[in-house]
Each structure stands twice: as C-alpha cells, then as structure tokens.
Amino acid sequence: MRGGGNMNKMMKQMQKMQKDMMKAQDELQEMTFEATAGGGMVKVVANGKKELTDIEINEEVVDPDDIEMLQDLILAATNEVLKEVEEKTNDTMGKFTKGLNLPGGMF
Numbered sequence: 001m002r003g004g005g006n007m008n009k010m011m012k013q014m015q016k017m018q019k020d021m022m023k024a025q026d027e028l029q030e031m032t033f034e035a036t037a038g039g040g041m042v043k044v045v046a047n048g049k050k051e052l053t054d055i056e057i058n059e060e061v062v063d064p065d066d067i068e069m070l071q072d073l074i075l076a077a078t079n080e081v082l083k084e085v086e087e088k089t090n091d092t093m094g095k096f097t098k099g100l101n102l103p104g105g106m107f
Contacts, residue, residue: 021096028092035080037073044077050085052078 028048036043041061045054055077061070 017096021093024092024096028089031088033081033084033088035077035084037076037080042070042073042077044074044081046081046085048085048089050082052081 031048032045032053033048034043034045038061041058043054043056044052045056046052055074057070057074061073063069
C-alpha cells in the first residue's frame with residue numbers, strides 16, 4: 001500500500017488540529033472583553049460567546065433631558081466590544097485555517 005503512511009500521518013495531524021481548535025475555541029469563550037464610550041462614562045463587558053455580561057453607566061452621564069446621548073454611548077460601547085470579540089476570534093481561529101481556502105470566509 002503506497003502512501004498509506006502519509007495518509008495516516010495526515011489524519012493524525014488533522015485530529016490534532018481539530019483538538020487544538022476546540023481548545024482554542026473553549027479558551028476564547030472564557031475570555032472577557034470590555035469597551036468604553038464617552039471617555040469611560042459607559043463601559044460594556046462581554047464574553048467570548050458574544051454575550052454581554054455587564055454594563056456600567058456613570059451617573060454623571062444620565063441626563064433625563066438627553067436620553068439619546070446615553071443611548072448612543074451604550075450602542076458605541078456595545079458595538080466596540082463585540083468588534084473586539086470578533087477580531088480576537090478571527091485572529092485566534094484564523095491561524096488554524098490559514099492556507100486551507102475554506103469557502104465563505106470561515107473564521
């Protein structure tokens with residue numbers, strides 16, 4: 001059987017890569033990310049699952065006559081923290097898929 005050893009070696013490498021990917025994914029999901037807006041007046045915290053885990057709002061930014069500004073700050077901080085999670089996920093998982101030409105921009 002020609003090339004059988006190479007196939008076994010390749011299968012073992014793929015299994016190791018899959019195991020490493022699962023470990024990296026688990027580690028990502030345990031990470032915490034945070035972003036602020038308005039000079040730190042609003043802080044949003046998320047985990048690697050893209051779930052918001054905390055929002056802190058400085059009482060100085062709460063103005064009943066300008067709710068729109070507070071809403072904008074919350075949106076800005078939320079979008080930034082989700083962007084950070086996405087970038088970290090792409091950086092971490094991208095090293096596994098580099099050069100594989102996976103369809104649809106996976107990772």
